């Protein structure tokens with residue numbers, strides 16, 4: 001993203017703030033290809049969160065991934081095999097993940113409730129579940145300490161199943177170090193450091209199976225969350241966050257892996273939107289303001305607070321990708337999107353397809369830099385940059401901790417003055433909202449906004465404890481959002497306002513349809 005060129009297109013609102021952010025960001029990160037996102041003034045760090053994420057270590061990440069690789073082949077279908085060597089296969093991997101969450105819980109006096117959701121996924125003709133198959137989702141729940149807010153949840157997940165070239169092969173090596181032991185390591189390390197803290201809302205640390213067979217584990221969990229009425233505010237899916245470090249993994253003339261950047265994918269329009277919802281979204285220009293996208297924007301803000309400059313000048317940072325997933329591909333967050341939850345996907349900047357879904361082998365052929373040589377195929381630990389994965393884990397853990405500390409998102413966010421008689425013929429904007437369920441008495445609110453062509457929020461104004469704010473800015477020219485703030489400055493993701501007569505429709509907050 002070219003922030004300076006982007007800035008030159010901004011004429012109306014937020015010019016000074018945007019310019020300052022662009023200059024700061026540009027100066028800080030000249031050494032890398034992907035620029036950190038500018039935007040609002042950087043929020044003050046919570047010292048407890050900063051201390052916790054500093055404890056995430058590449059050595060722990062490496063040990064987690066190395067252990068998962070020892071199970072040889074974590075194909076979900078291997079749960080039905082009876083001839084596997086002891087200590088191999090997906091069930092042995094599930095047992096280890098369970099024991100690891102349990103060990104973390106033991107270290108915090110039993111603060112985690114460790115769960116094993118064990119179920120049979122029935123065979124479906126033409127699918128990758130070729131026979132009735134046992135699946136296990138393993139997760140650990142750090143229950144919120146405020147009874148009024150404990151049903152609010154944020155969730156981090158990765159998939160622990162793996163595959164090689166043949167998606168139904170259960171016996172030959174499929175180390176799956178990057179895809180997706182790295183994502184499981186993010187979940188485990190987040191649990192390890194955050195379990196030492198207390199949060200008013202609940203955090204769920206997850207490892208699912210079945211991703212490679214068709215997102216079966218995440219679909220089961222998302223449906224469970226819906227059926228049990230979880231107020232699930234944000235799902236952070238980590239899949240392929242190993243930062244493949246193969247020398248020469250780049251195209252001619254462009255940088256290769258960016259060790260300072262992780263992609264965060266988010267859908268623009270909620271998956272369950274009906275045709276009527278789509279019409280409403282188009283009418284108000286909210287094609288880039290789904291709850292998932294607001295979570296992605298909030299993650300970028302949290303990152304700016306907590307991620308310090310690395311060697312080379314720029315901080316590790318998310319690059320917001322405004323699409324549901326990589327081009328034409330999918331992942332576990334889509335299962336949560338389908339149930340109406342806000343969910344995003346973290347993936348390394350540049351994938352190396354020789355090191356995903358491949359039988360272990362070498363071939364003579366073209367190296368990533370275009371030269372001929374011996375190409376090594378396979379998802380080995382040696383191609384994972386565990387410092388990179390640790391940084392992804394830090395962004396995840398800081399985001400989870402911030403959202404679980406903040407009050408919930410404001411509800412019933414509306415433009416109350418819009419009447420059918422005068423339509424939208426005014427050049428000011430009044431926005432009103434209601435306090436989220438269980439909000440502490442000292443909760444305050446902020447209205448954020450951005451020009452319609454800006455990717456992230458550029459301006460902010462506090463409403464204090466009021467539940468309404470009038471701004472002398474036309475709603476034609478900007479997108480507004482409202483977010484909750486606790487006394488310590490933790491902020492919820494923003495919620496966009498709909499005209500009051502439309503506010504009962506689903507797209508502004510489809511996850512509240514429980």
Ligand SMILES: [Zn+2]
Nearest residue numbers: 179180239240
């Ligand atoms: Zn994967």
